Amino acid sequence: MNAVGRQRSGAPAAHHQRQYSDNYLEASSNGRWLQSAGLQHLQSNSNSLPPSQDFGYYGGAQGSRMYRGAQRTFSGGSDIFAEPLTPPAANSRRRNGEDDGVSPNEYSPGLLDLHSFDTELLTELPVPGFYDPSAMHNLTRGRSFDDSEAYFGNNKQSSKSRNLPEENVMKSFSVDKEKASNVAKIKVVVRKRPLNKKELAKNEEDIIETESNSLVVHETKLKVDLTEYVEKHEFVFDAVLDEEVSNDEVYRETVEPIVPIIFQRTKATCFAYGQTGSGKTYTMKPLPLRASRDILRLMHHTYRNQGFQLHVSFFEIYGGKLFDLLNDRKKLCMREDGKQQVCIVGLQEYRVAEVETIKELIEKGNATRSTGTTGANEESSRSHAILQLAIKRSADGSDSKPARVIGKLSFIDLAGSERGADTTDNDKQTRMEGAEINKSLLALKECIRALDNDQTHIPFRGSKLTEVLRDSFVGNSRTVMISCISPSSGSCEHTLNTLRYADRVKSLSKSGSSKKDVASSTLNLKESTTVALSSVLPPTSPYEDDTGDSWPEQTDKDEYEEDFYEQEKPSWRKNGKVEVSSFSNTEDKSRRVKDQMKWKEPSRSESRYSNPDDDLNALLKEEEDLVSAHRKQVEETMDIVREEMNLLVEADQPGNQLDNYISKLNAILSQKAAGILQLQNRLAHFQRRLKEHNVLVSAGH
Numbered sequence: 099m100n101a102v103g104r105q106r107s108g109a110p111a112a113h114h115q116r117q118y119s120d121n122y123l124e125a126s127s128n129g130r131w132l133q134s135a136g137l138q139h140l141q142s143n144s145n146s147l148p149p150s151q152d153f154g155y156y157g158g159a160q161g162s163r164m165y166r167g168a169q170r171t172f173s174g175g176s177d178i179f180a181e182p183l184t185p186p187a188a189n190s191r192r193r194n195g196e197d198d199g200v201s202p203n204e205y206s207p208g209l210l211d212l213h214s215f216d217t218e219l220l221t222e223l224p225v226p227g228f229y230d231p232s233a234m235h236n237l238t239r240g241r242s243f244d245d246s247e248a249y250f251g252n253n254k255q256s257s258k259s260r261n262l263p264e265e266n267v268m269k270s271f272s273v274d275k276e277k278a279s280n281v282a283k284i285k286v287v288v289r290k291r292p293l294n295k296k297e298l299a300k301n302e303e304d305i306i307e308t309e310s311n312s313l314v315v316h317e318t319k320l321k322v323d324l325t326e327y328v329e330k331h332e333f334v335f336d337a338v339l340d341e342e343v344s345n346d347e348v349y350r351e352t353v354e355p356i357v358p359i360i361f362q363r364t365k366a367t368c369f370a371y372g373q374t375g376s377g378k379t380y381t382m383k384p385l386p387l388r389a390s391r392d393i394l395r396l397m398h399h400t401y402r403n404q405g406f407q408l409h410v411s412f413f414e415i416y417g418g419k420l421f422d423l424l425n426d427r428k429k430l431c432m433r434e435d436g437k438q439q440v441c442i443v444g445l446q447e448y449r450v451a452e453v454e455t456i457k458e459l460i461e462k463g464n465a466t467r468s469t470g471t472t473g474a475n476e477e478s479s480r481s482h483a484i485l486q487l488a489i490k491r492s493a494d495g496s497d498s499k500p501a502r503v504i505g506k507l508s509f510i511d512l513a514g515s516e517r518g519a520d521t522t523d524n525d526k527q528t529r530m531e532g533a534e535i536n537k538s539l540l541a542l543k544e545c546i547r548a549l550d551n552d553q554t555h556i557p558f559r560g561s562k563l564t565e566v567l568r569d570s571f572v573g574n575s576r577t578v579m580i581s582c583i584s585p586s587s588g589s590c591e592h593t594l595n596t597l598r599y600a601d602r603v604k605s606l607s608k609s610g611s612s613k614k615d616v617a618s619s620t621l622n623l624k625e626s627t628t629v630a631l632s633s634v635l636p637p638t639s640p641y642e643d644d645t646g647d648s649w650p651e652q653t654d655k656d657e658y659e660e661d662f663y664e665q666e667k668p669s670w671r672k673n674g675k676v677e678v679s680s681f682s683n684t685e686d687k688s689r690r691v692k693d694q695m696k697w698k699e700p701s702r703s704e705s706r707y708s709n710p711d712d713d714l715n716a717l718l719k720e721e722e723d724l725v726s727a728h729r730k731q732v733e734e735t736m737d738i739v740r741e742e743m744n745l746l747v748e749a750d751q752p753g754n755q756l757d758n759y760i761s762k763l764n765a766i767l768s769q770k771a772a773g774i775l776q777l778q779n780r781l782a783h784f785q786r787r788l789k790e791h792n793v794l795v796s797a798g799h
């Protein structure tokens with residue numbers, strides 16, 4: 099998310115810069131917000147700030163002296179937040195241009211440009227090495243050192259850090275830079291959660307068997323004579339994380355490798371997908387904090403004094419509308435400027451310099467996020483929550499010039515995937531939410547497909563979600579999808595749906611192979627893993643330990659202990675239950691292709707899937723089938739055209755038989771017409787299905 103204001107297209111850059119300085123709030127180390135225009139003003143009156151604070155540290159005594167304003171208590175109950183010097187509510191006054199000591203030009207209605215303010219406009223700045231020993235040397239001086247000393251504080255790991263030879267760090271980061279280009283464009287990871295109390299109480303079994311980067315779903319089915327048998331569905335992904343895997347390991351596997359490349363003009367998106375209660379929020383919640391901690395460490399060490407800034411914004415898409423989670427759920431609107439660049443009007447963006455502040459912002463946003471209640475998960479979320487960490491830098495690396503987005507990391511906690519099935523619900527609100535979710539997931543897949551094929555046209559307009567993520571799908575971008583699944587037999591259908599969606603996303607990837615081809619998948623995984631940041635960065639400071647590390651893991655553990663019992667071994671592991679048939683996802687696919695060959699329009703009753711939860715998957719499948727059928731039809735048409743050309747050549751030959759020509763031409767034209775008619779029928783059917791589910795992809799918004 100770019101904090102650069104853009105009121106109308108073609109406005110001069112200087113004007114943008116003005117707006118910029120006002121469109122985000124500075125977040126201080128003591129958790130107070132300071133509007134940046136005000137900050138500059140105050141800074142100029144205060145000679146007490148040493149120049150080393152240039153890159154965004156506004157904490158400490160001087161910092162708190164600068165911030166006034168009423169204390170405000172947020173849902174957490176602590177009064178850590180203070181009103182910004184010019185609170186957002188006062189915007190109207192500012193718009194009227196009343197003089198309150200700051201030029202009216204410095205105020206803007208908060209129009210934010212999602213397009214990184216054309217990062218390409220920023221001249222390639224020298225990033226002097228990934229590690230600058232002189233910068234490290236400078237750490238020992240002045241207040242900057244005090245800030246960073248925490249990282250080298252007398253915690254357990256500090257001696258290790260001191261012993262780390264600088265050359266090694268330098269080497270590691272060069273390796274990192276080199277490997278950055280190897281980070282896979284799309285990475286699909288599956289995370290299985292443990293059985294919870296409810297599932298155990300209902301005697302549900304763990305039906306997911308994991309091994310390395312593959313998993314098998316053991317689906318119990320009934321034969322006609324009512325005897326049970328188990329059908330096995332096998333899937334291979336870039337990584338499969340079982341119930342024993344901690345949130346830390348999830349971070350290392352998914353986001354850690356992409357953090358360094360955010361400094362190299364990359365936009366990355368990490369999203370969790372899965373049915374309600376499958377662990378999306380549990381998985382996503384700690385990731386932004388961990389990523390911010392690594393980003394800040396890189397900023398304070400590797401990129402020290404290079405003018406990088408970290409900005410945070412957090413908003414949700416609920417029923418197709420946007421709400422600012424860091425500004426009392428203020429309704430936001432999305433606009434497109436003359437250059438088809440999407441802006442979110444009024445979104446607050448905070449500049450942050452400390453992990454603690456980010457933690458507070460994330461907690462605040464999470465508390466504000468709208469939740470609904472479903473049978474499966476009382477805290478079920480029906481909105482897509484989007485948290486963005488933007489790395490910015492001004493042209494000369496100083497605070498006096500407006501900063502532009504260099505890279506961005508977006509975290510998306512998607513609404514429960516089965517909510518898409520709510521399109522049949524009687525409640526209009528729920529129906530609309532379901533339709534929007536379906537639309538988002540279809541559109542997301544399309545965008546990922548386009549992204550991986552380096553397509554120039556990306557179908558952003560498919561949904562609000564993809565529109566706001568537009569800049570994350572162009573240029574140098576990366577996507578990490580975490581598919582969350584429940585292990586329980588009661589969730590088997592949902593789990594298969596989630597895995598099939600993940601499988602489709604994976605199969606879109608050029609490098610992706612969903613076949614049981616462990617060798618190639620392992621290769622993908624290796625390629626997508628860079629040097630672990632933790633192995634080259636200084637260890638976590640005691641200060642960070644208090645905040646970053648303890649927060650998610652501790653909370654998660656409590657929840658875990660409360661909700662989950664010691665689990666029994668699943669029956670398929672215990673007694674090797676009889677498995678009568680076995681299907682892999684590859685077989686699923688070949689079956690699908692065969693079905694497609696003998697396609698006829700399903701009857702109305704057939705087209706209504708018995709289980710509404712299958713809707714999304716069925717739509718996805720139909721869409722893929724339509725595209726394949728179209729492709730096939732084009733190939734056939736080309737064969738027919740070749741035949742026609744031959745026929746014309748024959749017709750031009752002297753002594754050609756007119757009868758023969760007429761009958762051949764008739765046959766060719768009928769074949770052509772039949773092909774077109776079949777494709778038209780398929781298309782019309784698909785359009786009807788989209789309409790049934792309120793998914794009007796082309797209608798946009």
Ligand SMILES: Nc1ncnc2c1ncn2[C@@H]1O[C@H](COP(=O)(O)OP(=O)(O)OP(=O)(O)O)[C@@H](O)[C@H]1O
Nearest residue numbers: 291374375376377378379380475478479514657658
């Ligand atoms: N890997 C895990 N280990 C331990 N507990 C987990 C794990 N995954 C999820 N849980 C627990 O399961 C419950 C549901 O998880 P969560 O709220 O993350 O689901 P969700 O997919 O986000 O649901 P919704 O779509 O409804 O928001 C929570 O109590 C959470 O703590």
